Amino acid sequence: MSSSTSSSEPAGRTDGTQAASEARWAGFARAFAVTALAALLGTLTLAWMLDPYDTGNTPLSLRDGVRPQGPRTAAASRGRDPAFQGAIFGNSHVQLLSPERLQAATGIPFVSLIAPASGPKEGLVLIDWYLRHRREPARAVIVGIDDLWCTADPAMPNAKPFPFWLYSRDRAEYLVGLLRFDVLEEFQRRIVYLVTGRGERARPDGYWDYEPNIGMGYDRDPAKRMELEQPGPSGGGNASGPFPAVQALEALMQAAADTPLILLRPPVYRSLLPVPGSAEAAAEAGCRGAFAALAARRPLTTLIDWRRDRPELHDPNQFFDRSHYRQPIARLIEVDIAAALKAMR
Template sequence: MSSSTSSSEAPATWARFLRLLLLFAAVPAAIAYAFIALVDPWGMLPLSLPLQRETVTTNQRFSYPMLARDQRFDSVVVGTSTSRLLRPAQLNEAFGSHFANLSMNSGTAWEQSQVLALFMRSHAAPRVVMVGLDKEWCESGPLRRLTPRPFPEWMYGDNLWRGYAEIMNPFAAEEAGKQALAMLRLAKPRYGRDGFADFLPRDSRYDPARAARLLVPPPATPAVEAPSFDFPQHALLAERLAALPAATRAVLFFVPYHVSLQPPPGTLDGQRMAACRAAITAIARARPGTALADFMIPSPITREDTHYWDPLHYRVGIADRLARGLAEAAAGRTSPEGDFVLLVPPGAH
């Protein structure tokens, strides 16, 4: 009798144990989920605490959708790290606008087009849209959408409720913790509230000899006869420009690579770059009110080694000079210093 009772009670005991185990596991998980959802580290969930959020995530693909939707801004810069040093405060003064700089490190043309599309959907009448053009816009072959950096597509869509299925993971929990600390002023935000951050070392640490060692032309492939290049990402640029309201000023610019990185005309890369310039020039001409300036030329900026940390990244003072040049180009004026060539003036349509 005793043995039979013990045998029948064993499954019930185990069942109670498993229920308690699941309960103890579920309670912390529910608390963690509620914390992430309420803090809302990226400011993208439909229901969250009505608090001012900071940009806390290193990967701008997570940090910038919140800024792209922000109604404080009426103008935007997109591009890669070669456009990140453009200061919104300086652009605001030059253009009479309120800029967000949403340029992403190593952002593909597709990723840039996604953040621009999000900004356009969130702002019915942008004042100025600025796109920094570099090698990502001149890649030929199949369209490259992503990089090894994660890209949260749900943040760029219309159904933000989907986010509640995306936030139960260690990364979201870590970023929610950072956001909570930033809200309490116990941690610094990763970027400014306009997307800007000086990501370079302090200028006092600049070493011209070290920089010069990096400014070496890469190996070149000889030109080929009658090459044909396909730039599928150009369709994205044309689509975004065509969707802009007529009153929006569009400013496209080839970024100022150091001359060592600019492909010579007698090379395959030089032919590709020439074809890319021609195609983007045609796109810019097709949309009234669009200016296209080319800073990727041998110039007083790009010939001077001490203007650069490496072939891609110029110093802060050059970024300010670039911003002044962009204002000149947007007004249809050429560069008296020869810093850029105005390929398409805003009125040439």
């Protein structure tokens, strides 16, 4: 009898030790989960309060603007600045259009909300952001319409990363977007910018002249000249439609019926102009026609088409490459924009 009792005691102690160990691990797991949740909520609250990209979503009154950074995030601050009554949208193909020169020519304070290497999907998001942050109707919207706007794909896929969450109408999507490593990296820089008051502010109108950073030399470098003269794909490859970017832009601008809209087809070097009668020419005509039809049926809308054969497109010294022009051409385009806006008054 005593032997049986003795042999059962170690098993009981073992079971008790295991239960205590499991209880300790369960307690640790609960504490870890609570700590992680608290850290997550704390980080989210801090990000919401600091408003790293000056979206206006914070309840605090903070210093205007953001520190110098890429246009994809800086546009959140610039796009809601009430000082700007007109805006430029698109990619690097309209980047050289100067807000200052346009203001001097039209009297309209402009902001550049371009995003390099972007297409219609990003552009439409930025237009929506800008329009919904106007206290008064915008006085002008300029949209650069290149090949990417000619897509037949209703998804209008984007090739480069873009922070769609930052401009979302869904507050939950915005808050989830704040839980990103690059946002955490921005915390320290944002705090320095807000607290010291001495940090450099990103240029409010968003203009960046990239011409000084790009070498030329087409008149001196035969290899560069040969590269410039090589023909390439043109027109976007969509001759008969549909053109979902046209439909999306028209729908978006319905909320701004009193806002003049400039549809700008930016110039390309002559080697990118399609050969008459080719499939590329058909695609070029199809896309041009779709945007021309939008300009015809929407009041206060003008299509400015620089993507046609003209003398300026035959001068290699006016281009960085086949689709990026220099300042002299940018200034000529600005003259056309000013004239179009004056005609729509």
